[in-house]
Amino acid sequence: MRDEPTGEQLLETARNLLREEILPVLPPERKHAALMIANAMAIAMRQLKNGEDGERRELRSLRSLLGHAGRDASAGAADLRRQLNELDREFAHAIRAGRADAGAWHDAARQHLQETIRAKVMESNPKYLGGQG
Structure with missing residues (x-):
């Protein structure tokens, strides 16, 4: 302490x-x-x-979205960022491949992006969101 x-x-x-x-x-x-x-x-x-709460939530969301739910979630900071980078690349490839064009995956991907962006804006510029926090 x-x-x-x-x-x-x-x-x-x-x-x-x-x-x-x-x-x-x-x-x-x-x-x-x-x-x-x-x-x-x-x-x-x-x-x-x-702390790393937002990154851990983002990692859990990406794992669920991409079907990697069984992977270890107790990573240190460097490993957490490495895993996020890998899953972000996989997520981008899935979007480019058309997986998010329609359907349930589209809705889940959209929700993931909205939650991730909101968390990032709450850290970088919370006044931008106003009362929506």
């Missing part, structure tokens, strides 16, 4: 200092860069908070 402050809390403190104390005194030509840094910190905070 880590002592406090946590990484997420440290990022939040640094982001607040950047926005409240440093940004107001920066010359106008530097403000955009500072806002980009603050936004990157906010994304990192959300990713720390969520």
Whole structure:
């Protein structure tokens, strides 16, 4: 167990200092860069908070969709990303082959994409979704 402050809390403190104390005194030509840094910190905070949950949900969804439900789901971070990349490629090939053109697989593929994109937008830009969160 880590002592406090946590990484997420440290990022939040640094982001607040950047926005409240440093940004107001920066010359106008530097403000955009500072806002980009603050936004990157906010994304990192959300990713720390969520951990690998979204990626694991995406992996489970792809496994189910592609018929790989029996594979091990307890992968470490690097293996998780490798598996996601492999299944994403397989998913793309299935779509290009016409498997998602109609029918139940089309509906399941669409639902997978909607859920995956929503989760990614919730991390990268939750304000975009507004009240739909």
